[in-house]
Amino acid sequence: xxxxxxxSGVELRDYHTVQTVPSAxxxxxxxxxxxxxxxxxxxxxxxxxRDYRGGVLFGVAVAGEGLEGLREALEQPAFHLYxxxxxxxxxxxxSLMLQPAKGFWGRRERPQxxx
Numbered sequence: 648x649x650x651x652x653x654x655s656g657v658e659l660r661d662y663h664t665v666q667t668v669p670s671a672x673x674x675x676x677x678x679x680x681x682x683x684x685x686x687x688x689x690x691x692x693x694x695x696x697r698d699y700r701g702g703v704l705f706g707v708a709v710a711g712e713g714l715e716g717l718r719e720a721l722e723q724p725a726f727h728l729y730x731x732x733x734x735x736x737x738x739x740x741x742s743l744m745l746q747p748a749k750g751f752w753g754r755r756e757r758p759q760x761x762x
Contacts, residue, residue, distance in 0.1 A: 654704035661732065663697050666690045699732050721745060 668682040672689035676682035683690060722745065729736045
């Protein structure tokens with residue numbers, strides 16, 4: 648696999664809230680929802696800043712066997728595709744960006760693994 652950055656985009660700073668449950672507020676909860684329910688108003692909320700990039704353009708090349716499944720998953724994704732933050736979805740459908748490589752290795756022989 649190879650990755651190239653064709654456009655570095657712009658910086659996007661966003662905030663993210665995180666809730667923690669003090670151990671005194673919920674004793675041995677079975678799950679996170681159970682801990683939040685048991686703690687009630689005793690949860691601690693912290694706001695953190697996260698840095699992302701918006702409007703980037705990456706090129707990714709993959710080679711090998713069994714890539715048809717990857718192509719099908721990109722053409723018909725089960726979930727909306729995004730890079731790092733759900734508020735930063737892809738701006739174009741991935742099927743528009745899939746391009747088969749023709750003559751990827753050029754005139755050279757395909758490199759072999761370690762002997």
